[in-house]
Amino acid sequence: MAVYQLDKNLWFPDPHLGEDDGLVAVGGDLSVDRLLLAYSNGFFPWYSFQHQDEPLWYCPLQRFVIFPHEIHISHSMRQLIKSRKYDVTINRDFEGVIHGCATAQSRNQEDGAWLGPDIINAYTELHRQGFAASVEVWEEKQLVGGLYGVTIGSAFFGESMFSLVPSASKLALIFLAKFFEVHGGKLIDCQFETPHLRSMGGRYISYEEYMNLLRAAD
Secondary structure: OOOEEEOOOOOOOOHHHOOOOOEEEEEOOOOHHHHHHHHHOOOEEOOOOOOOOOOEEEOOOEEEEEOHHHOOOOHHHHHHHHHOOOEEEEOOOHHHHHHHHHHHHHHHHOOOOOOOHHHHHHHHHHHHOOOEEEEEEEEOOEEEEEEEEEEEOOEEEEEEEEEOOOOHHHHHHHHHHHHHHHOOOOEEEOOOOOHHHHHOOOEEEEHHHHHHHHHHHO
């Protein structure tokens, strides 16, 4: 097992050679070209911006994903959707969402916080170029939750979500899955398992199956 040092050239090592926790490489940059190469091969940056000067690149060999048609909608969420208490939009306020993900519940002040200025700038540029998207949840024209991620072909790579009111991030994910399914989306990559995501239909697949799906989704 090893962790590889990246340089200015655009490349990533074989993820099978990385650490058991999925860490494979360190260094490089957060340019649009490198990020697109990373996501196309199952890599993503994840590091503490307070303690780490260079990006750390992960590529777990067991991938936690949601297939849009398998999204689980609980009875309480169905009732919330029917109530029309919140409005949900796509790409109306990407910057609001990414800053919300960074700062909700004072996340950016926690030890190990990863959504710092460099990540925010990099993904905002990805969005500007059409490779990142957001889902917004509104209550009386106030942004109260949402999520954002990277979009390549018919795959969506979820990065972060936030809620300022109960169930806003769940609502955003359900809306994403349903919208994605209608428009030909095949796969939502959740990166890591959480009880929240498992309860909504998340499950593990192998890296090999994952890469076959990504290639089919291009």
